Amino acid sequence: MSFASDVKNEIISFERAECCQSAMNYGLLLFARSFSKDSISLLTENESVANAFADASFSLCNKKTPLQISDAGKYKVNIEDGVQIAEILNNLGYDVKSFKRRINFANIPDSCCFSAFAAGAFLACGTVTDPDKEYHLEFSLSTKGLCDDLVKIFDEFEIQPKTTLRGGAYVVYIKNSNDIEELLTRMGAMETAMQLMGAKMFKDIRNTVNRKVNFESANLERAVAAATKQQDAIIKLTEKSGIDSLPEQLREIARLRLADIQLSSAEIAKMLPEPISVSGVNHRFRKIIKMAEESEK
Ligand SMILES: [Zn+2]
Structure with missing residues (x-):
C-alpha cells in the first residue's frame, strides 16, 4: 500500500x-475519472475508494455497480447506463440538457x-507524498473549470494552493506543511496530520543538531590545523640540535605538543609545571612559529 492509499483509507x-x-x-x-451525461467512472488502485465510489452512486440511483479490475490491477467502477446516469445527475441538481461539469x-x-467534499475530491483524484520524504499534496483534474472550483473550496479553508498544467491535467497542489496539515485534518486524516507534525518537529531538531555539529567540526578543523602548524614548527626548530636548544620557556609546551597533537591550548596551559593562561600558551606557540619561519631565511 502506498502512503497516499493509507491516507485515503483513513479518510x-x-x-x-x-x-x-x-x-x-x-x-x-x-x-x-469521468462525470458526464455519457459515463460516470472511477479508476483507482485503492479497493476501499472503489467501494466508496460504488456506494456513493448507489445512494443516488439505488443501483449497485460492480467493481472491475483492469489489466494493470487497478479497480474500475464504470456507470454507463443512461437512465442510471440521468438519475444521479438529477439528484445532484444537474440539468442533463445544459450539463456542465462544475x-x-x-x-x-x-x-x-x-x-468532507474536499475529502471526496481527494479520494477521487488526489495524492499525498510521505512527509518524511517531501511536503506535497495534489489533486489532478481534467478540466480548467473544476480546477477553478476546487481553488474556491480552498478559499473557504484559507489555503492558497498553486496550480499548474502537467501532461494535459490541471494540477492543484500544496507544498506548505501547515496547509497540508490543515487540509488533512479537515478531510479526516488526523493520524496522518499528526505524523506530519512529528516529521516536521524531527526535521527541525535534526537541523539544529546538524548546525551544531557543523559548527563544532569547523572549530575542530581549525584547532587541528593550528596544532599541526605548531608541530611542524617545533620539528623544524629541534631537528638539528634537539628540544633542549629551545629557550627554557618554550621547551615544555613544545614537548607537550609533540607528544599529543590533540591537546588544546587550554589543556596544555593546565599541564605545565607552572600553569599559565591560555593566551600565554598561544603566545608561546606564536613565538615558536615565528622562530621557525626566521630560521628558514
Ligand atoms: Zn456537513
Whole structure:
C-alpha cells in the first residue's frame, strides 16, 4: 500500500454527519475519472475508494455497480447506463440538457460539508507524498473549470494552493506543511496530520543538531590545523640540535605538543609545571612559529 492509499483509507473510515457524508460522496463522483451525461467512472488502485465510489452512486440511483479490475490491477467502477446516469445527475441538481461539469454548491449545504467534499475530491483524484520524504499534496483534474472550483473550496479553508498544467491535467497542489496539515485534518486524516507534525518537529531538531555539529567540526578543523602548524614548527626548530636548544620557556609546551597533537591550548596551559593562561600558551606557540619561519631565511 502506498502512503497516499493509507491516507485515503483513513479518510474513508472517518465518521461523518449525514450532510457531510453526502457532500463527500458528491466530491468523489464529481472529481472521478469521468462525470458526464455519457459515463460516470472511477479508476483507482485503492479497493476501499472503489467501494466508496460504488456506494456513493448507489445512494443516488439505488443501483449497485460492480467493481472491475483492469489489466494493470487497478479497480474500475464504470456507470454507463443512461437512465442510471440521468438519475444521479438529477439528484445532484444537474440539468442533463445544459450539463456542465462544475461544482453545484447547493450540494455542499453547510460549512462542515466543505471539508468532507474536499475529502471526496481527494479520494477521487488526489495524492499525498510521505512527509518524511517531501511536503506535497495534489489533486489532478481534467478540466480548467473544476480546477477553478476546487481553488474556491480552498478559499473557504484559507489555503492558497498553486496550480499548474502537467501532461494535459490541471494540477492543484500544496507544498506548505501547515496547509497540508490543515487540509488533512479537515478531510479526516488526523493520524496522518499528526505524523506530519512529528516529521516536521524531527526535521527541525535534526537541523539544529546538524548546525551544531557543523559548527563544532569547523572549530575542530581549525584547532587541528593550528596544532599541526605548531608541530611542524617545533620539528623544524629541534631537528638539528634537539628540544633542549629551545629557550627554557618554550621547551615544555613544545614537548607537550609533540607528544599529543590533540591537546588544546587550554589543556596544555593546565599541564605545565607552572600553569599559565591560555593566551600565554598561544603566545608561546606564536613565538615558536615565528622562530621557525626566521630560521628558514
Ligand atoms: Zn456537513
